[in-house]
Amino acid sequence: MALYVINRLLAVMVVLLVISMLVFGVTQIMPGDVASTIAGQFASPEVVDAIREKLGLNDPFYVQYWRWISSVVTGDFGQSLIMERPVSALISEAFMASASLAIVSFISVTLFGILLGVWAAVRRDKLADNLVSTFTYVGISIPEFFWGIVLIMFFANYLQILPSGGVASISASPGVWLSHIILPVITLTLTLIAHVSRLTRSSMLEALDSQYVRNARAKGLPERTVIFRHALPNALMPTITVLALDVGWLIGGIVVVEVVFSYPGIGRLLMFAIERHDLPLIQASILVIALIYCLANLVADLLYAVVNPKIRYGNGE
Template structure:
């Protein structure tokens, strides 16, 4: 068990290093001269050279990368080009809305998607199965921003049940915090629900054809026992896998959702930084998102050993 965990942790190190090199290279891969782009059309050559010196573009790539990587390891991502604020402080100010959005989204998705997938597999070919699969197709087909505008119009503007935009910190109370997140989290969870429901249904259909399921039925086991004790437990590995992969959908979807619902999170900061070409902020956000994704997938891999003990050996 310890050897397996050590190998999985060790395998993430090259991935993290590659991500760091790629993220730092964004400044050099940008079309044209980044310093000239940042300086603007009216800038003089002296202005451009000053910006090049500030960004470290007048030094070699290995030297600049070593300095940047050392700062990252200390939690120092440099300063914003436009606001001059430390990038670390800017990110810390925006972390709570994004983390809250992802937690609520994941909770909604798991509560709805897994029972949907199980029900569709149990009632294969029935009206319930067709309705659930229709919802899954719509979840993949309709863009999240369209769903967001429709829900905002129906639940916020017409019915007045929820706020249209904005975010309430959890320090102001759990209920106001939750009310500000229900609408964006429900919107973002649509694709995630569709993905998990489809995978759950496909995996459950395969598991329900196994011999031990037929044996449990022959012994007179109740339907819910067959579904949730015998079948779902053995279907968890692919379901957990797609949950981990779906984190990428939430990260990319958060950029759109936070813009639509005016949430002051990392997704909105990403859009603002890209529009301003604030490279230090862009680099930091992409690196953090990538690192979080790597860690989540590592945790998913380690969870396999709890779900299926055979993987430990």
């Protein structure tokens, strides 16, 4: 297992290196010019050229990449060209806000997605199963921004019981923090809960129809034991894979949701940087998002061994 973890961590480093090259290359060919943005609309070409020279934007591509990546590996992401603050500080502030939103959302997706899937599978072809199936079709079909707009109109504008945007500190006031995070979490999780519950239902039905479950029932074991001790652990294998992939979907959804709800997280920060062509901020934000996605997939692989002890990594079994 230790060897497997080391190999996967090395693979993550290689993936991040490739992503860094792609991100740096794409940001160099993006439309717009950060020097013109900094100088202003009415700046002369001489002023723009002076800013480009000062920022090193006239250097060859490989020189700029090496200068950037050699700083990144030491934890220095440089300065924001627009806000003139260290990028690491901006990323840290935004990441903490997004982390609370993402953690609450992921826990909700895991808990409610699995519970709904198991509930539908156990009550196959009954009312509960039909209700869950209808929910999954509706949830998967409608994008996050639509749910966000509907929730804002109903709960914030019509009922006026929840704020339409912003964020609050959980340490200062847990109640106010919760009121600000409810609508973004619901918006983020509706589609993913539908996705996870649908897959869990399919896997659970396959497990319930398997021979080992029939043998467990033939032994006279209680139905609760059959479901949660024999069927569910095996049914969770594909669900864990999908949950790891849904981390990427969750991150993409956070960008949309943070813009809709004016939530000051890493997704909104990335959109701010793209709109203003702030290259160091764009590059650092995407690298952090890629790192989170890679680590989520590593955790999913390790959870396989927890859910199914028969799996052993690194020994060919």
